[in-house]
Every structure is written in structure tokens, then in C-alpha cells.
Amino acid sequence: xxLLTSLVIMLVLVPCFESLPGVRAQSTATSPGSSSTREEAxxxxxxxxxYAYRALVNPKTGTIYNATHxxxxxxxxxxxxxxxxxxxxxRKGFHPYNEFEIPKGLIGRQYVERLVxxxxxxxxxxxxxxxxxxxxxxxxxxxxxxYDGSNLSASNLSELDIDASDGPILxxxxxVKLVPHGAVAKCVWFDxxxxxxxxxxxxxxxxxxxxxxxxxxxxxxxxxxxxxxxxPPKRGPSPSAQGKGEKENKKVWIIVxxxxxxxxxxxxxxxxxxxxxxxxxxxxxxxxxRAAELGxxxxxxxxxxxxxxxxxxxxxxxxxxxxxxP
Ligand SMILES: *[C@@H]1O[C@H](CO)[C@@H](O)[C@H](O)[C@H]1NC(C)=O
Ligand SMILES: *[C@@H]1O[C@H](CO)[C@@H](O)[C@H](O)[C@H]1NC(C)=O
Ligand SMILES: *[C@@H]1O[C@H](CO)[C@@H](O)[C@H](O)[C@H]1NC(C)=O
Ligand SMILES: *[C@@H]1O[C@H](CO)[C@@H](O)[C@H](O)[C@H]1NC(C)=O
Ligand SMILES: *[C@@H]1O[C@H](CO)[C@@H](O)[C@H](O)[C@H]1NC(C)=O
Ligand SMILES: *[C@@H]1O[C@H](CO)[C@@H](O)[C@H](O)[C@H]1NC(C)=O
Ligand SMILES: *[C@@H]1O[C@H](CO)[C@@H](O)[C@H](O)[C@H]1NC(C)=O
Numbered sequence: 585x586x587l588l589t590s591l592v593i594m595l596v597l598v599p600c601f602e603s604l605p606g607v608r609a610q611s612t613a614t615s616p617g618s619s620s621t622r623e624e625a626x627x628x629x630x631x632x633x634x635y636a637y638r639a640l641v642n643p644k645t646g647t648i649y650n651a652t653h654x655x656x657x658x659x660x661x662x663x664x665x666x667x668x669x670x671x672x673x674x675r676k677g678f679h680p681y682n683e684f685e686i687p688k689g690l691i692g693r694q695y696v697e698r699l700v701x702x703x704x705x706x707x708x709x710x711x712x713x714x715x716x717x718x719x720x721x722x723x724x725x726x727x728x729x730x731y732d733g734s735n736l737s738a739s740n741l742s743e744l745d746i747d748a749s750d751g752p753i754l755x756x757x758x759x760v761k762l763v764p765h766g767a768v769a770k771c772v773w774f775d776x777x778x779x780x781x782x783x784x785x786x787x788x789x790x791x792x793x794x795x796x797x798x799x800x801x802x803x804x805x806x807x808x809x810x811x812x813x814x815x816p817p818k819r820g821p822s823p824s825a826q827g828k829g830e831k832e833n834k835k836v837w838i839i840v841x842x843x844x845x846x847x848x849x850x851x852x853x854x855x856x857x858x859x860x861x862x863x864x865x866x867x868x869x870x871x872x873x874r875a876a877e878l879g880x881x882x883x884x885x886x887x888x889x890x891x892x893x894x895x896x897x898x899x900x901x902x903x904x905x906x907x908x909x910p
Contacts (some may be wrong), residue, residue: 595735680756681714693747696732753792756789772799785801
């Protein structure tokens with residue numbers, strides 16, 4: 585009986601949970617990547633370059649320095665700086681640089697003796713500076729930008745163009761959000777001009793690129809209608825996410841209401857069943873106790889609903905006595 589009860593509860597609950605991601609995914613919408621967000625992202629790069637360079641006080645070559653004291657309107661963003669000789673970078677690469685693995689064979693289009701690689705993790709501000717229409721970020725935007733490292737007090741530097749000739753730069757994202765059911769995660773790379781290019785994710789969290797820039801993992805945010813096998817047949821076209829907010833809301837409430845109502849009913853039913861079982865047991869116990877108190881010497885046998893004493897041992901059978909005539 586308990587098994588049956590839990591089975592029924594599961595049958596009621598499973599379709600309810602399955603339909604939840606679909607409901608949640610409808611609220612995601614990104615603003616189009618306008619030219620003003622591009623300007624803001626460029627300004628942010630310039631600002632973060634300054635904070636990164638400030639962390640380089642008497643820097644050792646090949647050591648990662650974290651920028652601290654970012655202003656409060658940039659909280660949640662992480663910045664680091666790494667100063668290298670161009671020749672060393674070309675011969676050996678550098679890995680790991682936080683999430684980045686930089687291969688050997690990097691060639692700058694402009695010659696500089698030393699360069700600084702600035703690392704950015706835009707954290708919860710990723711979609712503000714790098715919005716993608718119809719896509720949702722599953723990982724923060726990470727930036728890797730190269731600058732001339734000859735003057736560490738310089739600002740307003742322009743990024744160096746770099747090409748990886750020996751193999752791609754790898755980005756191994758640390759915390760990638762779960763890919764929604766049925767969706768495919770994509771790597772996105774924003775080049776120094778801000779144009780984006782998509783590629784496949786490898787190993788669940790790795791993106792690759794032959795040039796520096798900004799990277800993230802994204803997924804198409806248009807949610808496919810959640811398939812609910814237990815639902816009644818659909819009427820007309822499946823509702824799209826747009827313009828039917830109120831109708832959708834009503835539907836959600838109806839679902840929630842019926843699930844809660846069903847649950848309450850189930851709990852009441854199982855309580856009733858439990859109580860009935862207990863009552864039966866109690867009655868049986870009472871009967872047995874009564875029987876014990878009477879101390880009946882004879883075993884009781886039930887015949888239908890009534891009980892009657894029953895003898896178990898048969899008496900000695902009468903036998904004829906044979907008389908022997910002498
Ligand atoms: C710099 O920040 C990274 C996280 O971005 C952290 O893992 C590392 O320990 C920090 N390094 C220092 C020296 O604080
Ligand atoms: C942060 O605030 C400072 C003033 O405190 C301002 O100059 C700067 O532009 C702001 N940066 C961003 C990214 O909003
Ligand atoms: C980002 O997170 C930081 C804390 O890590 C918080 O102070 C800040 O307000 C958040 N910013 C946004 C835009 O959510
Ligand atoms: C975003 O999706 C809508 C509807 O699905 C479509 O009309 C629009 O063209 C898409 N925008 C981009 C930039 O792909
Ligand atoms: C480095 O840059 C700062 C700021 O632009 C400038 O004032 C300084 O003269 C520069 N130093 C050298 C050695 O070029
Ligand atoms: C930054 O440099 C560009 C040229 O590379 C120049 O046009 C611009 O005025 C400079 N901005 C500042 C604030 O120095
Ligand atoms: C985007 O990436 C693909 C493959 O990585 C490449 O063939 C294509 O040229 C790239 N497009 C741009 C605009 O960089």
C-alpha cells in the first residue's frame with residue numbers, strides 16, 4: 585500500500601518538475617549588441633588595463649599579479665597582469681594563466697620587447713558588456729588582451745594583434761552552468777573589434793582560439809516547448825513565449841493549484857489508509873487478548889465469522905474384544 589502511495593505521488597510530481605525549466609527559460613532575453621555597449625566595453629578594457637598595470641610594481645617576469653582596489657562599480661570583476669618577454673612567450677608559451685593555456689608559437693604583428701597579458705573575468709557583469717541577442721551566458725566572459733609592456737605607467741594603450749601559429753590558445757572555463765535540456769552550448773569569441781564568432785565546446789568546458797580577445801560559453805535562449813507526455817492533447821499551436829504572458833501565468837497557477845490540491849488529497853488518503861490499518865490491528869489484538877484472558881483450554885477454530893472449540897486429538901477407537909474359547 586505504501587509503495588502504491590509513493591508511486592502515485594511520483595507520477596503526479598515528475599511532470600510538474602519537468603515543466604519547470606521551460607517556465608524559467610522564458611524570462612531570458614538579451615538586449616541587442618548596440619554600438620554603445622561596444623563603446624562601453626572598449627572603455628572598460630582601457631580602465632582594466634590601467635588597474636592591471638598598477639598591480640605591476642617591480643614585477644617579476646612570468647609572475648601573475650592580481651589587480652586589487654577596483655572601484656565599487658566594478659565589483660565582481662577580476663583582473664590580473666602578467667609581464668613576459670616576447671621571445672620567451674614565442675618559445676615557451678605560458679600555462680596556466682588562470683583559465684588560459686597559452687601555447688608556444690605566439691607571434692605579434694608589431695614587435696615589442698616585453699608585453700603584458702591582461703586577464704579579465706567579468707563575472708556577473710558579463711552580459712552587460714557582452715550581450716548576445718537570443719543567447720544566454722553559461723560562463724562569465726573571460727578576456728585575454730596583450731599590450732606593450734615597455735612603459736608600465738602608460739594608459740590608453742592599444743591592444744596588440746597576436747596570432748597563434750603553433751596551436752590554439754585554450755580557455756578552460758571553471759564553472760559552466762548546466763546546459764538546458766535539448767540545447768547545445770557554444771563557445772563565443774569576441775575579437776578586438778567586437779565581432780563575435782561561434783565554435784564548438786570541447787570537453788564540456790574548453791574553447792579555443794588563434795587570437796586573443798574575449799571568450800564565453802553561451803546557449804540559445806529561445807526555449808523549446810517542454811514535452812509533457814502526461815498532459816492532455818494540445819489544442820492548436822503550442823504557445824510561443826511572446827505576448828501570452830498572462831495566459832501562461834494562468835496556466836502555471838492552474839498547474840500549481842492542481843498539483844497542490846492533488847498532494848493534499850493524497851496525504852489525506854494515505855492517512856486514512858494508515859488509520860484503517862491501525863484500527864484493524866488494534867481490533868485483532870483486542871480479540872487475542874480477550875481470548876488469552878479467558879484461558880480457554882481448548883483451541884479455537886474459526887468457522888466463517890464465529891469461533892468454536894475444536895478437539896485436535898481423536899479418542900481411542902472402540903475395539904471389539906475377542907473371546908477365546910478354551
Ligand atoms: C589571484 O586571483 C586568482 C583568482 O582569479 C586566485 O586563484 C589567485 O590565488 C590569486 N593570486 C594571488 C596571489 O592572490
Ligand atoms: C565608475 O565610477 C567612476 C566614478 O567613481 C566613473 O568615473 C567610472 O566611469 C565608473 N565606471 C563604470 C564602468 O561605470
Ligand atoms: C556583482 O557581484 C558583486 C559581488 O560579487 C556585487 O557587489 C555586485 O553588485 C554585482 N553586480 C551586478 C550587476 O549584479
Ligand atoms: C532572435 O530571435 C527572434 C525570434 O526567435 C528572431 O526574430 C530574431 O531575428 C533573432 N535575432 C537574432 C539577432 O538572431
Ligand atoms: C610612460 O608613460 C607615461 C604616461 O603616458 C609618460 O608620462 C612617461 O613619460 C612614459 N615613460 C617613458 C619612459 O616613456
Ligand atoms: C587614446 O588614444 C587615441 C589614439 O590611439 C586618441 O585618439 C585618444 O584621444 C586617446 N584618449 C585619451 C583619453 O588619451
Ligand atoms: C569564425 O570561425 C571559423 C572557424 O573557426 C572561421 O572559419 C571563420 O573565418 C571565423 N569568422 C570570423 C569572422 O572570424
